[in-house]
Amino acid sequence: MSYADTSFIAAAYAVDVNTPEARRYMAEEEPRLPFTFLHWPEVAKALWTNHPAQAETIWDELKDALADGQTLYRAELDADTVAQRAAGLMRHYAQRWPKLRAIDVMHVGAAVECHAKTFLSFDTRSYQRVLAHTQKLKVWPALTSEETAKLK
Amino acid sequence: MTLLQTRVDEKTARNFVRAAKARGHTPYSLLQSLVKDAAAQPKRRTWKKHFEWLDSLGIKPVPYGIVARQREEDGER
Numbered sequence: 207m208s209y210a211d212t213s214f215i216a217a218a219y220a221v222d223v224n225t226p227e228a229r230r231y232m233a234e235e236e237p238r239l240p241f242t243f244l245h246w247p248e249v250a251k252a253l254w255t256n257h258p259a260q261a262e263t264i265w266d267e268l269k270d271a272l273a274d275g276q277t278l279y280r281a282e283l284d285a286d287t288v289a290q291r292a293a294g295l296m297r298h299y300a301q302r303w304p305k306l307r308a309i310d311v312m313h314v315g316a317a318v319e320c321h322a323k324t325f326l327s328f329d330t331r332s333y334q335r336v337l338a339h340t341q342k343l344k345v346w347p348a349l350t351s352e353e354t355a356k357l358k
Numbered sequence: 359m360t361l362l363q364t365r366v367d368e369k370t371a372r373n374f375v376r377a378a379k380a381r382g383h384t385p386y387s388l389l390q391s392l393v394k395d396a397a398a399q400p401k402r403r404t405w406k407k408h409f410e411w412l413d414s415l416g417i418k419p420v421p422y423g424i425v426a427r428q429r430e431e432d433g434e435r
Binding site for chain 2: 211212213216217218219220221222223224225229232233236237248251252255256257260263264267271274276277307309328329330331332
């Protein structure tokens with residue numbers, strides 16, 4: 207089971223540099239991805255700041271997909287449980303990686319709570335994917351050399 | 359109507375006749391009912407179809423990763 211960070215879901219609903227790669231992955235795997243309370247505001251911002259003319263249409267399509275539950279589904283996650291898990295990750299890693307952001311640990315915490323095996327994310331310039339790797343999640347696309355260096 | 363006049367093997371035909379009778383149908387009316395139900399099923403949503411739909415919007419791609427950039431611009435350090 208895979209968990210997709212907002213950077214991955216936004217690449218499938220908006221159109222950015224990562225959309226072709228997201229498309230290839232989706233075509234091969236046809237994953238059914240959890241959509242959590244963390245995704246809503248980030249996807250909304252992605253659509254209304256980058257594709258304002260089409261945002262309403264895409265938003266309606268996203269909600270239809272969630273209603274169907276075939277490509278995306280609403281994950282039954284308790285926000286407080288995710289936040290507490292995220293706090294635990296932050297306690298453990300904040301001193302090692304001072305630039306680790308709250309949103310990154312929240313998504314990794316949500317992935318772990320969803321019992322995901324694979325973590326899909328294009329946010330290579332943060333510590334999110336590196337953190338996911340430390341939690342035994344298979345990160346896709348694979349960690350870059352810069353990210354691997356952060357593990358040392 | 360030729361749509362429902364499909365040839366099947368003897369065993370399948372016998373089973374189908376028995377199933378129709380058990381449900382109070384004739385074989386023809388059961389087959390009609392099954393075809394009607396199948397046609398009424400919602401179409402399967404796939405990522406492949408989703409991306410074809412996204413293409414149809416003709417959106418100009420933005421030359422950066424949207425979410426990575428918006429998180430950086432949000433300024434949490």
